[in-house]
Amino acid sequence: MSPEDQALARAAVAAMRDELRAYPKPGLVSPVDTGAHDDMDFDLMCRSADSLLQPFAALAAAGRAAERFEHALMPLGIEAERGMLAVTGGVNTHRGAIFSVGLMVAALARTQALGLEVTPIAVREVLQDTWGASLQAHATRDGATSHGAEVRRRTGRDGARREAALAFPSVFETGIPAYRAARQAGLDDNAASIDTLFTLMAAVDDTTVLYRGGLEAGSFVRQAAAGFLADGGCRGNGWFEKAQALHRNFVERNLSAGGCADLLACTLLVSRSCGESQPQPASARSRLSGPR
Ligand SMILES: CC(C)(COP(=O)(O)OP(=O)(O)OC[C@H]1O[C@@H](n2cnc3c(N)ncnc32)[C@H](O)[C@@H]1O)[C@@H](O)C(=O)NCCC(=O)NCCS
Numbered sequence: 103m104s105p106e107d108q109a110l111a112r113a114a115v116a117a118m119r120d121e122l123r124a125y126p127k128p129g130l131v132s133p134v135d136t137g138a139h140d141d142m143d144f145d146l147m148c149r150s151a152d153s154l155l156q157p158f159a160a161l162a163a164a165g166r167a168a169e170r171f172e173h174a175l176m177p178l179g180i181e182a183e184r185g186m187l188a189v190t191g192g193v194n195t196h197r198g199a200i201f202s203v204g205l206m207v208a209a210l211a212r213t214q215a216l217g218l219e220v221t222p223i224a225v226r227e228v229l230q231d232t233w234g235a236s237l238q239a240h241a242t243r244d245g246a247t248s249h250g251a252e253v254r255r256r257t258g259r260d261g262a263r264r265e266a267a268l269a270f271p272s273v274f275e276t277g278i279p280a281y282r283a284a285r286q287a288g289l290d291d292n293a294a295s296i297d298t299l300f301t302l303m304a305a306v307d308d309t310t311v312l313y314r315g316g317l318e319a320g321s322f323v324r325q326a327a328a329g330f331l332a333d334g335g336c337r338g339n340g341w342f343e344k345a346q347a348l349h350r351n352f353v354e355r356n357l358s359a360g361g362c363a364d365l366l367a368c369t370l371l372v373s374r375s376c377g378e379s380q381p382q383p384a385s386a387r388s389r390l391s392g393p394r
């Protein structure tokens with residue numbers, strides 16, 4: 103594995119750790135609490151993210167060489183899942199993230215290998231051109247026992263595999279523009295990440311929500327997120343307290359949008375790899391961020 107592969111793997115784990123650190127995220131695990139999850143906490147999720155360093159480097163190498171999805175990327179993803187489950191004692195801390203962030207790592211590596219300028223448009227086109235057909239086939243494969251497959255049978259809604267088959271519209275058309283706009287408005291990294299998470303939650307059919315609470319929970323999450331954004335999102339006065347109140351509400355309802363958290367990590371990884379997130383001056387940080 104090349105130093106470039108290792109650098110991409112480090113960037114991917116850093117993006118996942120930044121997603122984990124962001125607060126307040128409705129119902130999700132953070133350094134402050136475990137949200138609507140009783141089987142995992144921040145430390146376990148950090149160990150889980152760190153276990154992905156080597157697997158992500160292997161995925162970068164495979165992506166760089168444009169190896170095939172079924173014969174290389176998917177077995178590496180399954181191997182990464184196995185390692186993650188060994189670290190967590192069988193808890194699904196990062197199955198969705200391994201899939202979505204893993205594919206971003208492969209696409210970023212391939213974009214570099216082709217000598218293209220690394221932009222969101224280029225990364226998405228490379229993903230589509232290199233693995234689009236295989237990802238479409240993966241989306242229609244019968245996932246017999248998975249939560250996603252059960253949700254599809256019960257509600258007709260699709261999750262991570264459909265998102266990948268469409269080359270991640272939620273990342274490229276929703277997450278990245280939202281994160282870019284938030285940073286340009288002067289929000290610090292935490293506030294911009296939370297704003298982006300709410301933007302994703304308002305738009306995405308998240309199978310972790312649908313699995314726990316069905317279509318009614320799906321509508322509740324989307325409406326709650328849209329309401330927060332209509333109120334100014336993280337640019338509005340008192341945003342931190344409002345997001346915290348929603349966090350408590352989600353915990354009471356036992357809901358959390360784990361898929362949107364994965365898509366936020368993908369957004370952070372691609373945005374930073376494309377040089378889109380420069381640190382803000384301290385004055386802007388203290389003005390726009392809520393208490394941590
Ligand atoms: C993609 C996998 C994880 C899908 O499992 P499943 O059918 O249960 O799909 P499901 O939609 O429920 O998603 C599982 C996870 O994805 C995330 N998720 C949920 N909804 C969404 C969504 N709309 N968009 C993106 N991610 C989502 C959540 O974290 C969830 O826990 C699995 O089928 C798989 O292919 N694993 C092998 C690993 C692999 O191939 N990796 C590719 C190389 S990187």
Ligand SMILES: Nc1ncnc2c1ncn2[C@@H]1O[C@H](COP(=O)(O)OP(=O)(O)OP(=O)(O)O)[C@@H](O)[C@H]1O
Pocket residue numbers: 121122129130131132139194195196197198199200249310311313314358359360361363364
């Ligand atoms: N900060 C986070 N907190 C919780 N989940 C997250 C976080 N970041 C990412 N996730 C994603 O959420 C998924 C776990 O969600 P969840 O626990 O709801 O799913 P599950 O284990 O499949 O179902 P359930 O817990 O309802 O039985 C993981 O695959 C992971 O990728």
